[in-house]
Amino acid sequence: MLDLYSLPVTQVSGVKGKKPEELLGLGISSVGQLLDYYPFRYEDYTLRDLTQVKDGDKITVQGTIVGVPLVQMYGRTKSRLTCKVVVDPLFVTAVWFNRHYLRDKLTAGAEVVLTGKWDQKRLQLTVTEVEFPGQGTSQIGTLQPVYSLTAALTQKWFRQAMKQALVQYGEMIPEVLPQELLQKYGLLPRKQAVTLLHLPGNMEQGQRARRRMVYEELFLFQLKMQAYRALNHERADGVAHPVDLPAVRAFVRSLPFTLTDSQKNVLAEILQDLQQPHCMNRLLQGDVGAGKTVVAASALFAVVKAGYQGALMVPTEILAEQHKRSLDRLFEPYGIQTALLTGSLTDRQRREILASLQMGMIDVVVGTHALIQEDVFFRRLGLVVTDEQHRFGVNQRSILRRKGMNPDVLTMTATPIPRTLAITAFGDMDVSTLRELPKGRKPIKTYAVTHGMLERVLGFIRREVAAGRQAYVICPLIEESEKLDVQNAIDVHAQLQFEFPDYKVGLLHGRMTPGEKDEVMREFSAGRVHVLVSTTVIEVGVDVPNATLMVVYDADRFGLSQLHQLRGRVGRGEHQSYCVLIADPKNEVGKERMKAMTDTNDGFEIARRDLELRGPGDFFGTKQSGVPDFRLADMVTDFEVMEQARDDAAELVKRPEFWTGTEYTPLREFLQREQILSSEMLD
Known part of the structure; x- marks a missing residue:
């Protein structure tokens, strides 16, 4: 049969000129990809009875024009036609x-079909589309269907x-x-x-x-x-590390x-994995400040003591420097040599x-x-740890993995995901979860205030800074927007420079260069x-123990998990820390958050409530977790289907006939295309 994915989209009549290039912008180059590009919603053009619709509904109605249409002009180009x-x-x-x-x-007496937004009080329809019956297709x-274009x-x-x-x-x-599943x-x-x-x-x-x-x-x-x-659990092509358990226990005691x-429980799971002949592929998730780095350091210690090298990949240079300092403090007494490899080193270094x-x-x-560049070679890479994995692309992680002989992989994330959802979403990974916070950490005191209390918030910032502490102030936008009435970082920076002339106020946003x-x-x-x-570029991983105050402008515009990540930037030192959320009291969803x-x-608990509040939303936005983007499926509303699918797939791959039967040929070909049946690792 003709393979629709190898058939150029130009084979579809009417797709010519610049259209193939424009379709390429949507990731469509073949007929198969075009047919797989599904609508995200539908416009319903069913004629409605005006006595049965609600105020604000988008509706389609049919009627007869009476009277003369009137046009009011505003400026040179804007107009209102009634x-x-x-x-x-x-x-x-x-x-x-x-x-x-x-x-x-x-014209008076003409029949029209109007689609638009209904205003019940004014008996007014703001028209987005108009049709004249009998003139062309209806x-x-x-x-x-409505497509994202x-x-x-x-x-x-x-x-x-x-x-x-x-x-x-x-x-x-x-x-x-296969027929059995249909x-x-x-x-x-x-x-x-x-x-x-496409055509319901x-x-x-x-x-x-x-x-x-x-x-x-x-x-x-x-x-x-x-x-x-x-396949991975059958393959014995990983590294079975001869872990020196007494040495690891001594390290932990020190x-x-x-x-x-x-x-302790999570470390035991990781050490057990390290000793197996197949590759570890484990997700370590834990709340902000739960101590993931120490667990990773203990695993790296075990691997080094077993005669192998370890690599820790993080998304930013500042985080890399921070982790390097932490590891040096822990490893120095044991003579373990660490190095920092980032883009800002000199050629000689x-x-x-x-x-x-x-x-x-x-x-x-x-x-x-910089760890994944072509000229980076290891002598015996045994363990790869990636921190905040969603900041790296699939290819970046798998390149680092290929630099060893199928090294073990530990992936860390500070975005808590309800466990059942994590096991399902990361079906290829074993999931370890850190639930407790280390003893002695003071809970961050959190307050929600309105914009009318800004003077008091500024006074709070002033008191903390005067006491020798530091503060973050987060804004949703970089600069002023005509569409959104929300605070922007550039204006707030200018305002705070004026408010605090004796202190240095910095500015950080996504349009700045990495340097x-x-x-x-x-x-x-x-x-x-x-x-x-700052804008939300500050969200992940930065550790400044002296920062004790987090202020978030327009906090009702942020997701719950994102607010929790931002709050986690403070509370990392010995002093009591605070988080102040400035929000619009009229925003009902914002009030719940x-x-x-x-x-x-x-x-x-925040993650659970976030799922409830967002419902069929993007709890798993690409920024948040590394969970795949599905074309149609929704991780929240379709969770039960995901569980069914997982059970069906797990049961199927256990059957010998799955690997040989003709009925399953399309599924085996799919796995071949996805490189699961080759030596390529899934990421």
Whole structure:
């Protein structure tokens, strides 16, 4: 059968000129990729009865024009066109903005179909689309797909291209799921489901099609995970480290603090993995400040004592320097050699470190993406630790992994994920969780205030800085926006410089170069900047023990997990720390978030509430976790389907006939394409 993924999208009639290039911007170069590009919602053009609709609804109605349309001009280009329309039984005002050219078409007695937003109080419809029945094709009574497109592509053109692709190639869409699963859940055949997703006759058909494709998407994702686990646990091509347990226990006893029970349990799981002949692939998740770094350091110690090297990869230079200092303090008494490999080294420094690394004179290297460059070689790499893994791409992590003979991999994240969700989402990983905070850490006192209390907040900042402490001030935007009435970092920086002339106020945002960001953070870490105004680039991992105050402007615009990450930047030293959230009291969702933040410091409880509040949202945004982006499936609302898919995939890969039977050929080909059946590691 013709492979639709190797067939250029230009084979679809009408896809010519600049269109193939514009489609490439959406990641579409083949017919298969075009058909896989699903709508994210539908416009419902079913005619509605005005007596049955609610204020603010987007509706489609049919009526008759009465009276003369009126145009009001504002400035040179802006206009407001109004027209009276009888939509039985009501007399309605239809309003168009900047569409004055329609006036000549709106003649008394003409029939019109209007789509727009309904204002119940004014009996007014703000029109977004108008149709004149009998003139060309009609959308009346249909569901029209809405796609996520770039500015160069219109919904109308894309819908037409999709229809044409389905006419030409719809019958060639291959089935990938075995009959037993289609029958088990009563799922539509694939070609019917794909067609109905793009062209549903009604909502029920669209939902049946979505159900089928969501299951397929989650099943294939889980099949990759379960096949990888099955094959990886059979393969003995990893490193079985001869771990010296008495030496590791002595190292742990020498630490300047006692490990929590949680840390001890997780370390035991990791040491058990290190001794196995297959590769460890473990996710270590723990709340902000739960002590993940010490667990990682103990694992690196065990690997070095077993005669291997370790690598710790972090997203920023400042974090790399911070981790290097921490490891030096812990490893120095044992003669373990560490090195720092970042982009800002001189050529000579870099050459010396690379040579030492290759000769095995360096035991543990800490670095940024500089670790994965082609000229970096290890003598015996045994363990790779990645911190805040979602900041690295899949390829970056797997390149570092390939620099050893299938080294063990420990991935750390400070974004707490409810355990059941973590086990399901990271199906290829074993999941370890740190629940306790080290003894002696003072809970951060959190307050939610309104913008009217800003003077008191400024007084609070002044008192903390005068006492020799430092403060973060976080804003949602870099500079002023016409669309959003929220504080921006540049204005707040200027305001605080005026308020605190005796103190140094720094500014940090995403448009600065990495070098500029690192310089500001070094100044803040060294105590030379007293107040740091920043956007959320500050979110992950920075450790400044002297910072005791976190102020967040427009806190109702941030997700709960993000607010918790920001709060975790303070409370790292001996002094009591505070978090002040400035929010709009009228924002109901924001109010719920502020309550959650003032109720608890527990990141896992925060994560649970975040899931509840966001519902079918992006709790797993790409920034937050490294969980895959699905085309249709939603990690929250489709969680039960994910669990079913995981169980089905796990059961299937255990069967000998899965690896040989013809019915499962499409699934084995899928695994081959995803490189699960080769020696390539899944990341």
